Amino acid sequence: MVTQQTRGHGRWLRMLVGNAAAAAVVMVVYSGVGLETPWRVAAESFGVAFAFACCIGFPASYVMPRLGAWGVCRLRPTVYWIVMIAALLAIGIAGSVAAISLLIAIGYVPLHRFGQWFAGSLKISIVITLVFGIFVTAFETVRARLDAATVALRTKERDEAEARRVAAEAQLASLESRVNPHFLFNTLNSIATLVHDNPAAAERMTTQLASLLRSSLDTSAPLVPIDEELAIVRAYLDIERVRFGERLRSAIESDGVSDRARVPRLAVQTLVENSIKYAVSPRREGGTVTVRAHGAPGGVRIDVADDGPGFDPAAVSNGHGLELVRARLAMAFGDRASLRVASRPGSTTVTIEIGGA
Secondary structure (H helix, E strand, C coil): CCCHHHHHHHHHHHHHHHHHHHHHHHHHHCCCCCCCCCHHHHHHHHHHHHHHHHHHHHHHHHHHHHHHHHHHCCCCHHHHHHHHHHHHHHHHHHHHHHHHHHHHHCCCCCHHHHHHHHHHHHHHHHHHHHHHHHHHHHHHHHHHHHHHHHHHHHHHHHHHHHHHHHHHHHHHHHHHCCCCHHHHHHHHHHHHHHHHHCHHHHHHHHHHHHHHHHHHHCCCCCEEEHHHHHHHHHHHHHHHHHHHHHHEEEEEEECCHHHHCEEECCHHHHHHHHHHHHHHCCCCCCEEEEEEEEEECCEEEEEEEECCCCCCHHHCCCCCHHHHHHHHHHHHHHHHEEEEEEEECCEEEEEEEEECC
16 A cells, blocks of 8 residues: 555655756756766756756745645636746746855855856746746646545545445345234234233233334344344244144254354344244144254354245245345345255255354
């Protein structure tokens, strides 16, 4: 990753290279230095030109991009370039004064020759400042616009990702809050029947229904420990057992290791609800529903099995409980989770596998 410090070093290097190029142009074009010029004379000429280039170039490279960024959005193009050229002329004049003062300070130029040096160098300084300054200003302006466009693009991508995340969370909350209305109505009817014949059972069933509804409506924690999910499944099976009596036979098994894993809230309950709907309710003899939760390599495995007539997994519609659970697993775990169905007459097993992070 390119850091701010690295970009700063690159900018200083570009400035030095630009100043050296400007000094070389002045040395060749205006000082008459050629291949036959003694290297000491050429080096001296380059040093003087480089001093002027640095005194002009560094301030220009600092001021002009900032002035350009300020003016490009506030000034018309004609006014913008008039302001930029005026600023370059001012920097060129001030840089010439600074360079001559530096040469006087090191004893290269006598103090009384300041005016002569200033008059002689002003034309060259202004020409070089305008040529290189306009080029550098245009380059840095384009670079600043590119950086701004990059930042805007990244901000847009971040906002879009955040919007997708919020939408996914809203969809997940919608999926979590689904309660089968038929189950709710049947449960309330069962409670109404028990109120007169068995008030204690009616009270217990009301408490179990309240626990199930509370879990269904709680969207603060989309993932819950397996032991909490299995407690909800037990409450659900106890409620349904009031309806079906001995027609509903069930078992819940957990090896304890899996209790530390987390699953989408009501995911296992949804699978159990499907088993009761398709394997127990339509059959006179009822059926058996078994839930097994156990640790698997790097994660957890949950099996929900029944002894119903079976079905074709390929014929499952999008609104089916299995597809809702699959969608919730995908939103919560991505490709670390899967849902598989193995079904034949007399045996159906739905398996959830959740891998480690």
